[in-house]
Amino acid sequence: MVKSAIPVGLKSMKKNDVKLLAALLGLALVAFLGISLYSQLTTKEPQAVVRLDGKEWGRYPLSEDTVVEIRQTDGNYNILQIRNEKAEIREASCPDKICVNHRPVRAQGESLVCLPNRLVVEIENGEDTGIDAGTK
């Protein structure tokens, strides 16, 4: 009895088996593409959220370098600068300049506060520093 070197079992496969394999491979590919697309759409990039009087004024991704002037109706202003994935207040009209002297922020939950101008800049979806784990 002569047998081929190829696994004999392969011959027992039917056309439907091949179709099934193709369908499963296609399904896996589609699911993979769908999942990677979905996760790309839903993963949030770190951004700086500007709030005036507790109301959201704007949000800026940390990935783009920008300079934003936040000018209020009473003439007070803060200039927010985003550079190297960090946010800082470059200039402000407030008397104490605490916000300007604050070091640049980038980690989750860090904030820049300018009390006289009632302005808060907070980092959302930022990297966790791991040092601030506390009770809530």
Next chain:
Amino acid sequence: MAKKTAYLGMFTALAFVFSYIEFLLPINLGIPGIKLGLANLVIIVSLYTMGTSWAFTLSLVRILLTGLTFGNPASMIYSLAGGMLSLVIMIVARRCKLFSVTGVSVLGGVFHNVGQILVAALVVETASLLYYLPILVLSGTAAGVLIGIVSSILIRHLRKIADTQEAGR
């Protein structure tokens, strides 16, 4: 009947040993759940040579035995989910006569993984586990092809042996 009982005992022991081998030599590719499914070899062979109800008993006994010896209640639930879903799909696939042994084995491998992921997603209540699905479908398919080819060879030889035994009587 006595012959079938003897077969069932032997097959159970074989499936048990295969599970043990896989427990000893896990394939670690960084993703949990990828495995060859050697025990499925025995289940498929029994499904084709002894029939549905015997394969069902065999599968259940194997899962209970391996769960009690090598696993814990949690791992037993996972293998129960995977094993039962896989077996039901294989029984249906065999009944509808669309696929050969290899096709049935592929479906079994894939749905074993699907069943385990579904239970895991239910237990930890995160849908993000479904991210594993494409990879586990692929690995289930690959393992299914291998196991299916070996099974089809085994089934043919076992039938030959059974035939010669019948003829020699």
